[in-house]
Structure formats: C-alpha cells, structure tokens
Amino acid sequence: MHPRGALLILILALTAQDAVQAGRIFGGSEALPHSRPYMVLVEGRMLTGKKKYCGGFLLREDFVMTAAHCVSSHTVKLGVHDGSKEEANVQSIPVEQAFPNKDYDKETFRNDILLLKLSSKAELNSNVATIAMAGPEDGAPRLCSVAGWGCSDHYGAMMTPVLMEVNVTLGPCRNQHQNSDFYCSKGRKGIGSGDSGGPLVCEHGKVYGVVSAKQMIEPIFHLFAKVQKHSDWINNIMNGH
Numbered sequence: 187m188h189p190r191g192a193l194l195i196l197i198l199a200l201t202a203q204d205a206v207q208a209g210r211i212f213g214g215s216e217a218l219p220h221s222r223p224y225m226v227l228v229e230g231r232m233l234t235g236k237k238k239y240c241g242g243f244l245l246r247e248d249f250v251m252t253a254a255h256c257v258s259s260h261t262v263k264l265g266v267h268d269g270s271k272e273e274a275n276v277q278s279i280p281v282e283q284a285f286p287n288k289d290y291d292k293e294t295f296r297n298d299i300l301l302l303k304l305s306s307k308a309e310l311n312s313n314v315a316t317i318a319m320a321g322p323e324d325g326a327p328r329l330c331s332v333a334g335w336g337c338s339d340h341y342g343a344m345m346t347p348v349l350m351e352v353n354v355t356l357g358p359c360r361n362q363h364q365n366s367d368f369y370c371s372k373g374r375k376g377i378g379s380g381d382s383g384g385p386l387v388c389e390h391g392k393v394y395g396v397v398s399a400k401q402m403i404e405p406i407f408h409l410f411a412k413v414q415k416h417s418d419w420i421n422n423i424m425n426g427h
C-alpha cells in the first residue's frame with residue numbers, strides 16, 4: 187500500500203467569505219465553552235490567498251504547537267469558542283517564527299509537529315491557559331480526548347463553528363512500523379478535516395500527541411504525532427527563544 191494514497195491531510199480550506207467554516211469532530215459533542223483554554227485556532231493562508239485553519243495548543247505564553255503540515259500559519263487566535271462570531275476577549279497574535287520538526291516527512295507524516303513562536307506573549311486568564319506536555323517518564327497513554335473546529339465529514343456538509351470534542355481509545359496502528367512515531371485510534375469516531383494540529387490529551391490532562399492525519403480506507407485510523415519523543419527538541423527551541 188502506498189502510504190500517501192491512504193492518507194488525507196487534515197487541512198480545511200475556507201470559502202471566499204473568510205468565515206470560519208469549521209464543523210464537528212466525528213461522533214463528538216460541543217465542548218463546554220472555554221473548558222479547554224489551551225486550544226488555539228491557527229490561521230494560515232494558501233497560495234491562492236484563501237484562508238485555512240488548523241488547531242493548536244498553547245505550550246508557553248509565547249509558544250504554540252501545531253502540525254508541521256500547517257507551516258503557512260501566520261496568526262493564532264486564543265480564547266475562541268465559536269469561530270464564526272466576533273467573541274469578546276479573543277486574542278489574535280501574529281506568528282514571529284515557525285519551527286517545523288527537522289524530521290517531518292511529507293510523504294508519511296512522520297514527526298508532523300511545528301512550534302510557532304508568537305510575536306508577543308499571550309495574556310493568560312480563565313479563557314487562555316497553557317497545557318503541560320507529557321515527557322518520556324509518563325509512559326504510554328490509552329484514554330484520550332481530542333478537540334477541534336474541523337469539519338464533521340470530508341464532504342463538508344453540516345458544519346458548525348464551535349469547538350467540538352470527542353473521547354478516543356488508543357491502540358496499535360494499522361502498520362506496526364507506525365507505532366514508534368504515532369499514537370493511533372481506530373474507527374469512525376475521531377478527527378476530521380480542519381482538526382490538524384490539535385492536542386491529543388490523555389492521562390493527567392497532559393498532551394501526548396498532535397492531530398496529524400487520517401487513513402481514509404476502512405477501517406479508518408486516526409494518527410497523532412507523538413510529542414514525547416521530541417521533548418528535547420521542543421525544550422531546546424523554547425529555551426533558546
């Protein structure tokens with residue numbers, strides 16, 4: 187099986203109106219507004235000029251993590267619940283510099299993580315907060331949740347702009363060789379287009395993975411880049427900037 191043919195990149199392209207046409211995660215429900223204050227709506231622009239969106243999360247006041255395939259990101263929005271509305275107290279901060287993981291592989295989506303250094307520090311409050319990353323000492327997670335503004339099906343029907351969340355159970359990946367790079371969940375329930383870059387939150391409320399890709403052949407597998415194996419790279423970049 188050619189790995190590329192089986193993967194759908196989870197980037198949601200938006201319409202000309204620039205409205206946030208996000209939707210829902212498969213099989214999930216609306217998150218309680220601002221119950222995940224680390225969630226970041228990451229805005230990018232395609233070569234055509236259209237906006238595109240990814241999810242992300244706040245690691246430090248001036249650092250956001252998202253997926254490496256969201257590399258054209260230029261602004262982050264913090265404190266968002268409903269992306270289609272002009273919500274009060276949303277912080278919109280330009281990206282100063284993007285750091286894709288040096289081992290990111292566009293063909294297989296291995297190491298699909300990106301750090302965004304913000305041009306100014308986020309103001310932390312009840313709607314905007316950082317989340318801790320799992321380290322090598324935390325072991326393998328099993329029961330997790332993901333959240334995102336992505337669309338509920340890849341045909342783009344029935345979209346809603348509010349943050350959605352879903353619980354997922356991790357297990358082996360489709361191909362055994364993927365187990366060292368990805369956490370995987372199987373079945374329809376899970377992530378959809380536009381959820382890329384969001385956090386996989388598991389034991390002790392820590393981030394273990396980044397929403398990366400979805401294998402669209404049955405049975406469907408959802409792939410999350412492991413952050414634990416990149417702790418040193420992440421800490422080196424954040425400590426150096």
Ligand SMILES: *[C@@H]1O[C@H](CO)[C@@H](O)[C@H](O)[C@H]1NC(C)=O
Nearest residue numbers: 214215329330331352353354
């Ligand atoms: C998701 O998991 C959390 C934590 O285990 C639990 O409290 C919650 O009820 C679950 N939600 C659903 C919809 O199953």
